[in-house]
Amino acid sequence: MLKIRNLESGYGKLKVLKHISMHVDTGEIVTIIGANGAGKTTLLSIISGLVKANSGEMIFDGSNISGLAPSKIPALGCVMVPEGRQVFATMTVEENLILGGHVLRKGGKKALLEQLDHQYQLFPVLRERRDQLAGTLSGGEQQMLAMGRALMSKPSLVMMDEPSTGLAPLIVKEIFQIIERLRDEGNTVLLVEQNAKAALAIADRGYVLETGKVIAQGAAEDLLANSAVQRAYLGRERMEELE
Template structure:
């Protein structure tokens, strides 16, 4: 689904990503964990074309997207749920979702209402709140709206940037349950998450990013059991009894 080879990117003279290579297979949840400033969000922005790669290749479903425009990348099947939700607060829930289908509408796709119904089935609260302004929703409801809006573009790959940020534990549990439902429905997910334990519990595979470099990769279960990962990201000091 997604293949990244020797990717480099940054801001001006600041090099953030340093020869990143990773892949995401169809139907997988792959998580990328790392500390603040490791380059996780920059990686997602580079995949979506919001940050320009200075070297390397990004291949989506066999097609080169490294230097494509963001709107073209969305049309090619890649949607991003940004950190902090970033919903349009003065628009209704339904209007936010309709806006997410812009690319499909532009391509003449007549399945808009069916896709909207699928989103409502996945997030029943959005149906209940469809005429409510997005800015009046709770944090968890806004996160569901951001995810639903991304799904309206009918992406082959959906990328989520820190979906648990600022949410209560019960809401986080619900959000992660929905992410597993996305996989069960045939979606492919690239998940960026600081809650490493929760992310690795639902992921198939994972990568650990540190100062712009991939330092570990493997099956999620293996990373959960890794002593260095436990010490650095799961809050466990295994040197103590």
């Protein structure tokens, strides 16, 4: 579904991404893990068209999206749930969702209502809060709203940037269960996450970024068993558990 070849990007003389190559197959969860400053968010921003790459190629669902305007990419089926949720605080929950479904205009009101109902089934709390201002929701509820808003366009690929940031452990568990459910329903997910343990636990495959380079890749269970990944990203508790 997504193939990236030799992607490079930076700001002035500072290189953020260096010869990044990776792929995402249809119907899988692929996670990208790494420390702060590794280039994870920059990579998603480039795929979304928000940041321009210096070189390289991105093929999404058979189309070259390199250099494409960010307003064009969601209509192709590639959407992002941004870090920090970024919901529209002064709009209601339902207004936020409807905004996410703007690319469904060809399907008319029926398609929009069908997607609304689907999101309310996936996130029951959003149905309860449908008339509430998004800015008054809890952090977990805002994360669910950001996910529901992205899913309103019936995307082929959902990219998520640090969905666990600032959330309580129980809410993080619920969010990751929902991500698994999305995969089970046939969605494809590219997940950027600092919580390496949680991300690898639900992913099919993973890539490890360090200072703008892919230093490890493979099946999620293999990365969990990789001693270097354990030391750098999983912490002592996880290492002891694996031993």
